[in-house]
Amino acid sequence: MLKQTEGSRAVAETVAYCRPEVIAAYPISPQTHIVEELSRLVKSGVLGPCEYVNVESEFAAMSMCIGASAAGARTYTATASQGLLYMVEALYNASGLGLPIVMTVANRAIGAPINIWNDHSDTMSQRDSGWIQLYARDNQEAADLHPQAFRLAEELSLPVMVCMDGFVLTHAWERIEVPEQAQVDAFLPPYEPRQVLDPDEPVSIGAMVGPEAFTEVRYLAHAKQMRALEAIPDIAREFRQAFGRDSGGLIHPYRCEFADTIVVALGSVLGTVCDVVDEMREAGVRIGALGITSFRPFPLEAVRTVLGNAQRVVVLERALAVGIGGIVSANVRTALSGIRLDGHTVVAGLGGRPITKDSLHRLFTDAIAGRLGQLEFLDLDTELVERELARMARTRRSGPSAENILRDLGSNR
Amino acid sequence: MSAVQQVKFYQVGSHAAGNRLLAPELRSDQADPGRCNALTSGHRACQGCGEALGARYVLDAAQRASGGKVIAVNATGCLEVFSTPYPETSWQLPWLHSLFGNAPAVAAGVAAALRAKGRTDIRVVGQGGDGGTVDIGLGCLSGMFERGDDVFYVCYDNEAYMNTGVQRSGATPPTARTATTQAVGEDPGAPFGQGKSLPLIAMAHEIPYVATATVAGLRDLEAKVHRAMGLRGARYLHVLVPCPLGWGTASCDTVRIARLAEQSGLFPVFEARDGEVTDVTPLRRRVPVEDYLRPQKRYAHLFEPEVRTDVIARLQRAADRNIARFGLLAHKEASS
Numbered sequence: 001m002l003k004q005t006e007g008s009r010a011v012a013e014t015v016a017y018c019r020p021e022v023i024a025a026y027p028i029s030p031q032t033h034i035v036e037e038l039s040r041l042v043k044s045g046v047l048g049p050c051e052y053v054n055v056e057s058e059f060a061a062m063s064m065c066i067g068a069s070a071a072g073a074r075t076y077t078a079t080a081s082q083g084l085l086y087m088v089e090a091l092y093n094a095s096g097l098g099l100p101i102v103m104t105v106a107n108r109a110i111g112a113p114i115n116i117w118n119d120h121s122d123t124m125s126q127r128d129s130g131w132i133q134l135y136a137r138d139n140q141e142a143a144d145l146h147p148q149a150f151r152l153a154e155e156l157s158l159p160v161m162v163c164m165d166g167f168v169l170t171h172a173w174e175r176i177e178v179p180e181q182a183q184v185d186a187f188l189p190p191y192e193p194r195q196v197l198d199p200d201e202p203v204s205i206g207a208m209v210g211p212e213a214f215t216e217v218r219y220l221a222h223a224k225q226m227r228a229l230e231a232i233p234d235i236a237r238e239f240r241q242a243f244g245r246d247s248g249g250l251i252h253p254y255r256c257e258f259a260d261t262i263v264v265a266l267g268s269v270l271g272t273v274c275d276v277v278d279e280m281r282e283a284g285v286r287i288g289a290l291g292i293t294s295f296r297p298f299p300l301e302a303v304r305t306v307l308g309n310a311q312r313v314v315v316l317e318r319a320l321a322v323g324i325g326g327i328v329s330a331n332v333r334t335a336l337s338g339i340r341l342d343g344h345t346v347v348a349g350l351g352g353r354p355i356t357k358d359s360l361h362r363l364f365t366d367a368i369a370g371r372l373g374q375l376e377f378l379d380l381d382t383e384l385v386e387r388e389l390a391r392m393a394r395t396r397r398s399g400p401s402a403e404n405i406l407r408d409l410g411s412n413r
Numbered sequence: 414m415s416a417v418q419q420v421k422f423y424q425v426g427s428h429a430a431g432n433r434l435l436a437p438e439l440r441s442d443q444a445d446p447g448r449c450n451a452l453t454s455g456h457r458a459c460q461g462c463g464e465a466l467g468a469r470y471v472l473d474a475a476q477r478a479s480g481g482k483v484i485a486v487n488a489t490g491c492l493e494v495f496s497t498p499y500p501e502t503s504w505q506l507p508w509l510h511s512l513f514g515n516a517p518a519v520a521a522g523v524a525a526a527l528r529a530k531g532r533t534d535i536r537v538v539g540q541g542g543d544g545g546t547v548d549i550g551l552g553c554l555s556g557m558f559e560r561g562d563d564v565f566y567v568c569y570d571n572e573a574y575m576n577t578g579v580q581r582s583g584a585t586p587p588t589a590r591t592a593t594t595q596a597v598g599e600d601p602g603a604p605f606g607q608g609k610s611l612p613l614i615a616m617a618h619e620i621p622y623v624a625t626a627t628v629a630g631l632r633d634l635e636a637k638v639h640r641a642m643g644l645r646g647a648r649y650l651h652v653l654v655p656c657p658l659g660w661g662t663a664s665c666d667t668v669r670i671a672r673l674a675e676q677s678g679l680f681p682v683f684e685a686r687d688g689e690v691t692d693v694t695p696l697r698r699r700v701p702v703e704d705y706l707r708p709q710k711r712y713a714h715l716f717e718p719e720v721r722t723d724v725i726a727r728l729q730r731a732a733d734r735n736i737a738r739f740g741l742l743a744h745k746e747a748s749s
Binding site for chain 2: 063069071073075097199201202205207209210
């Protein structure tokens with residue numbers, strides 16, 4: 001049903017139509033609206049039978065999901081930022097035990113300094129956790145990815161993270177086609193666990209594994225994710241047949257045919273990037289964009305096919321790998337190994353800084369004119385950071401940078 | 414109990430071994446040759462392990478109480494490591510291990526799934542050592558208590574981190590020597606402090622059932638498991654399980670040492686309902702704390718090179734306080 005609604009609400013309603021049997025949740029901005037709405041849907045009987053459990057921490061939320069999933073229930077939770085980091089130990093456990101938990105992450109920066117606004121620092125830090133990671137371009141896709149995530153998780157016995165940009169998507173009101181119960185039921189069959197805790201057929205899950213088998217277990221985790229490279233497009237194809245919409249899949253190339261310059265991005269910034277691409281194409285610039293939906297597993301072949309003929313690639317990073325620069329870039333470079341082209345890593349929009357069309361125009365023009373370095377920070381106030389660097393060099397105790405910078409900003413006004 | 418192996422039964426009929434001369438309804442679960450065996454023999458626990466003994470009795474009794482419908486959730490620790498070195502497992506019941514600090518939450522998740530599926534017949538037992546329960550898992554345990562999740566959680570307390578080589582935990586008693594509370598200088602071993610009594614913390618949550626027990630009172634342990642399994646909601650049992658390796662005691666002395674802990678008053682054995690103490694096990698033969706301390710190498714520095722009468726007296730005062738607080742001598746003193 002087409003309605004004007006908030007991203008979080010559309011996600012919560014869609015998740016409810018997926019009929020999770022256990023939801024364990026702890027509130028953290030900007031995820032809160034999702035779990036609030038789900039609590040209401042369970043309490044009012046719209047979603048049932050479902051156990052909605054208010055837990056004391058994100059660590060407990062993921063731990064409870066582990067227990068519920070191992071006991072054979074379809075299980076869901078949502079988190080963000082510090083909350084995701086608080087569950088890290090359990091995240092690796094959920095994937096290691098092969099439990100098909102689905103979790104929405106409302107992407108947000110990680111402190112210190114504390115910052116509640118959007119970037120991808122949280123989920124990027126979990127790229128090696130063994131979870132499948134799907135990034136939504138818009139709220140329609142954020143909602144649509146959930147039935148697909150449950151299908152994928154349960155087909156492969158792997159946990160899936162659906163990543164949607166905090167505030168930018170979660171709190172944005174848009175026209176969204178929210179699926180109906182019957183449609184989701186037809187797409188997503190009831191969960192049939194492969195291995196379940198059952199007194200009639202006792203199994204031990206979570207045994208200690210020594211050096212003789214640990215490498216093999218990790219290899220199989222990798223092999224399973226590689227299988228997802230086929231399952232993800234298959235499920236997206238089925239979704240299109242059932243719902244008539246293009247959502248999910250591995251990648252979303254946009255006007256990449258005969259493009260000299262291709263911009264790679266994940267998540268909601270893709271919309272702005274595509275607008276700029278349209279404007280520049282109208283001005284005769286051969287530019288395109290590549291959205292990556294599936295960051296884990298990383299679709300090396302698909303990315304290589306799209307980018308292989310370009311002259312230059314600009315990767316917009318919504319997180320920073322401190323000490324090297326790009327996280328997505330490193331993966332893109334692996335996909336392009338052996339191909340010679342100009343590669344640029346641009347760190348953009350950290351902690352909620354807006355990524356404007358003007359900035360992107362300037363950025364892409366610079367890239368095409370050969371004025372862009374290998375690693376750039378979009379809209380960085382160089383004067384401000386130079387001043388702080390000078391202070392750090394001058395005094396032994398420069399104090400926390402954030403406070404110094406804020407003081408400078410204040411005194412300049 | 415269909416899928417569960419029956420135990421090999423070695424006991425012969427005597428009043429001492431398994432109460433087989435008693436009427437059937439009074440016999441212990443362990444005295445029944447038809448009982449199931451949750452934790453099979455052949456696991457890799459140390460000889461004389463109190464935790465292995467305690468866990469077997471607890472889970473056998475839990476299975477008996479629920480008609481074999483038990484799922485066990487384990488914290489990381491000795492019990493998990495010695496029972497499931499891949500590809501082997503000693504567990505005859507469905508068993509799940511996730512992490513060190515999350516067993517109560519995982520168990521609560523299993524309970525939530527069973528509830529959603531309408532499987533009220535299957536019961537959940539969570540278990541961990543004192544490290545996983547008193548320290549790193551305390552947050553999850555408190556959450557489980559506070560929500561009243563339908564989980565029976567059992568802590569096997571051997572008073573230190575034995576699995577990693579005997580380091581102190583929040584349950585390590587004052588003056589006990591561990592790898593991280595070495596006996597050096599004037600005030601040796603673990604420092605005196607308020608200590609952390611998890612049974613009292615559990616009671617403060619006003620959950621339906623809290624109890625303590627030791628492996629010296631196995632009939633009592635079984636009975637408490639049966640009582641806990643007869644209730645719903647969050648229930649807690651704290652079992653003292655001596656560790657020959659960490660405590661420096663003979664393997665054959667595990668039960669004797671546990672009994673001395675109880676009889677000295679250092680480990681009060683009691684039951685509580687909804688936050689109030691309802692029953693205590695009175696001391697039949699009170700012993701001075703010295704009798705309990707002396708056989709243990711972890712307290713050797715209290716006796717050599719000189720006897721630390723000051724420290725021992727302080728420990729005695731702690732025991733006396735327990736005895737007064739829980740009325741462990743009430744019956745005897747009234748009659749004498």
